[in-house]
Amino acid sequence: VLLKVETLQRTGSFKFRGAYNRLVQLAPDERKHGVVAFSSGNHAQGVACAASLLGIHATIVMPSDAPRVKRESTHAYGAEIVEYDRRKENREAIAAGIAEKSGAIVVPSFDDRHVIAGQGTIGLELAAQAEALNCAVDFVLTPCSGGGLSSGIALALRGKSPGTQVITVEPEGYDGARLSLLNGERTAAEGTCTTIADALTSPAPGVLTFGILQALGARGVAVSDDDLAQAVAFAALKLKLVVEPGGAAALAALLARKLDVTGRTIAIVLSGGNIDPDTLKRCVDIAA
């Protein structure tokens, strides 16, 4: 089992990769108008950090009840935060309004070719690192929400390691990629239950991301909240790595034996570590 540890990535998740790659594509006069994104989580921090490094103004549209720690961290990267009431207002509309007024470019969180390519650098690195270890990887298990990460990895591996299959892992009730790949067309999961994987709540994959996942033969599995909590505890106490519930989804699928991996070489993406202290404590309790 190989681990790709994106919890140690800048901003604590892989999201920095896609955000940075999207932002470096901007022409000089586009940069002047800044960028806008909507997210209460890892994408917000990725865009804010990338914008700060590139000297671009970033506006992040965030629900007014977003966790304090995430707002502070986004603010610390120098982004301007615009709050909205998520029961009454539409964040896409707010972001579009800001873009129209200021000329800022909207940075989507997954369904964008530059964002997908940025996340795909994980696949390039994984292929090179596995080759250096003389490993032929049979499966890459990766957490999945909108599919930017998994489709980027699938694209990169198509060239670098065509024998590797990508397996998306989603929380039960938010397993739109799994359903879409089964049905052969974009299908939304129910998306109404609660989940501790706050980073994986997109009910369906994107148009681009689903197209890539389907064309490249990915398949999906789903894990429960208990599977996720057990994986967070395992990561903390055995691997000594702090992983947020969504970031631990692929590890959860392995530990809960959602896939027969007997005799196979697999790679697990630990995609993010931005967990709040109470959730970390709760997960550690489950294993104690």
Added chain:
Amino acid sequence: VLLKVETLQRTGSFKFRGAYNRLVQLAPDERKHGVVAFSSGNHAQGVACAASLLGIHATIVMPSDAPRVKRESTHAYGAEIVEYDRRKENREAIAAGIAEKSGAIVVPSFDDRHVIAGQGTIGLELAAQAEALNCAVDFVLTPCSGGGLSSGIALALRGKSPGTQVITVEPEGYDGARLSLLNGERTAAEGTCTTIADALTSPAPGVLTFGILQALGARGVAVSDDDLAQAVAFAALKLKLVVEPGGAAALAALLARKLDVTGRTIAIVLSGGNIDPDTLKRCVDIAA
């Protein structure tokens, strides 16, 4: 600030390095008789794992009230565990008795040149990694108990990075290295108070280790339990790394400003991550 992350080392701490280096020095007929060590913690796991890799029988003398998780983990590496009552029995005598009866070699936890040299590989790697980053390191801050880790690093840096000073960090009340370096002779700290740094409870440095630290111009600082807990929480929530209290001592010294590092390049050794779940939860609470 550069981090040397020994929490991700085999067995979850740097102790594997010294144990392995001691064991590979054994002649073939010495190996047959096995090794014996006394420790309830990281050294036990280091010796057990190294012995298992080299096909050597290991006996670990452990207090009967050692934490279950540490006993299980030592046992999982294939070591034989001999329990003793630490209120009535002497572990050194028990280990010596086993050695005499079986011909097993005693593996000391710090005051041994091969053990010191093994821990010193951290210094070699640190120097090479800093050079690759074009960094001249002014200070290496390292947790210290008996001094094997710090003296090994000091020795390695003497050759590879002579401008770097080693700073030992100990818990208050167990700051024997700090006192010894101040006094110019081996001095025991009081060693009677409680500390959450269970891995750093040696009241004084060893004869060899103190000689090296003194000759190479090291100096010492001490940190409180609160400093340690804050550092464990910082490591978990900001660095996304699980570090045990003793392993976080050097980070604690930095965060608590025990040293003026303005404008300096420093390296921090995170020496171990074998924390029990309750302690992790307690530390995270402090920061929440």
